[in-house]
Structure formats: structure tokens, C-alpha cells
Amino acid sequence: MEVIDRILDWYPWLQRHRPPVVSVLRLEGVIAQSSGMRKGLNLASQAMAIEKAFSVRNLVAVALCINSPGGSPVQSALIAKRIRDLAEEKSIPVIAFAEDVAASGGYWLACAGDEVYANESSIIGSIGVISGGFGFTELINKIGIERRLYVSGDKKSILDPFAPEKPADVKYLKSLQKEIHGTFAKMVKARRGKRLVGAEKDIFSGAFWTGSKALEIGLIDGIGDLRSVMRKRFGDKVRLRQIGVPQSFWRQRLGLSESLGNNAGLLDTENMATSILSTIEERLTWSRFGL
Helix, strand or coil, X not given: CHHHHHHHHHCXXXXXHCCCEEEEEEEECCEXXXXXXXXXXXXXXXXXXXXXXXXXXXXXXXXXXXXXXXECHHHHHHHHHHHHHHHHXXXXXXXXXXXXXXXXXXXXXXXXXXXXXXXXXXXXXXCCCCCCCCCCHHHHHHCCCCCCCCCCCCCCCCCCCCCCCCHHHHHHHHHHHHHHHHHHHHHHHHHHHHHCCCCHHHHCCCXXXXXXXXXXXXXXXXECCHHHHHHHHHCCCCEEEEECCCCCHHHHHHCCCHHHHHHCCCCCHHHHHHHHHHHHHHXXXXXXXXX
């Protein structure tokens, strides 16, 4: 496609025949920082692709294909803001398409779109904040481990999984969650505006719905898939240009994490343990939505 674009640039008289182009940016997976063997969906991994999506010749729109159960509220906000900044700077409409799920942080990303579409059976919503962990106090007692922890600052060891849970710690965590939830809800209201027709106590309860129900309460604008909606809006000749995330040699050739570098064949115990825990955590995040 880039070769065709260059040819059209060399022969200006052909430009009037250049078809409209829609950049297609895929935002898939759990939203999180990359670590160890885990590659999360975050601004660092998407920045170049986002910039490229808004730099295509004859661009008429940017389409976001979202398939994410959520994750980091910070990374969700950063990705969405970068998309909105470029959309306003270049006066390009952004249209979001939810696939299997656009929930929690995934719905935050969808709100970067001026319009949001989904399948009837897509999972939409989950506008809330969740955090979880494990307590190991009984376990370490049973296996004879003595916990040694030294801190400066009375809240430095808050919610230590190896110490009994303290009501004051839980209260503090919930206050943080309430603040983040408020920021999430404020963003949704700002982006969706009067299109939200459901009761706020329901919309911002953390519940999630099918695409059909999400349409009824104003979380999305219509039922449809990317190709059909774009062809209806920009004509049958519209070109859907897939924008990929640049990958290293190791990831392209071997499908390995960039973090392994030249030691791609060597997996130490710590990396393996981190990978297993990350995989379990990611699987649990998806499973909340029956996926």
C-alpha cells in the first residue's frame, strides 16, 4: 500500500482517484505495563502505532478495534488521551469497535472514539475499579516462616499480604478506589454526554452488559462491524489500512518476549515464575466476562 501511495504522490493527476483511507488500530489484551515475559497493552507499546495511524495519506477516519477486559486505569487514560490529542490536532474522527469485550479499561479506550459500535453479544461496561490479592498469614505460620519487615512510615507496609488485614488499610484502599472510580465516571460522562440514558447508579455500578443492552442505555452508538460501517459511511472503495505495532527481530522470528534479548533461549526460575503468575492473573481477568 505504501508503494501505491508513493506512485500517487509522483503523479498528482492520479490523486483525484485516490480512495479514502481508514487506519485500523487494534487494541487487544489486558492493559498493563510489560514485565518479564508478559507483554501488556500500554502507551509505550502503542505510541508509535497511534502516531502512524494518524499520519496515513488521504485519511478520513481512525478505527479502533478493541478487545480488552481492562487493567491499569493509568495506562487506559494515557492511551485514550494520546488518541484524542491526535484526533483533535488533525481533525480526524475516531470510531471505536468493540469485539468480544470492551470492559473496564477496555471501555475507557472505547470512549476515545467519537462513536462506539459493537456486536449484539459483545460485553460492554464494567465502569468501576477492582483490586485483589491474597493473604498468606496462615500459610507462613504452617510452614514455619518468620516474617521480617522493617519500614519507615506508618503506611509503608499497608496491605502487606504476609500480615493480618487491618480495617484502616482497607478503608484507605477503598478511598483510593472511589477517587479513581470518580475519574472514570467523569470521563465517560464527558465523552458520552446526553447519549447516556440509563440510571447513573446502574451505569457506574461496575455492571456489564451485552452490546444490545449497552445500546439501549447509551454506552454505544450502534450495532455493527468495522467493514460494514466504514463502507456505508465512506463508500465501497474505502481502504482499511491495518496499523501494526513494531516488533523486534526476536518477537517477529521466534515469538519471544523482547525482554529476553540475546538470552532468548535461557529462562531463569524467576522469569518463569513471573510468567506463570502473570498468565494466571490475565486468565482470571478475562474469565470475569465468561471468556
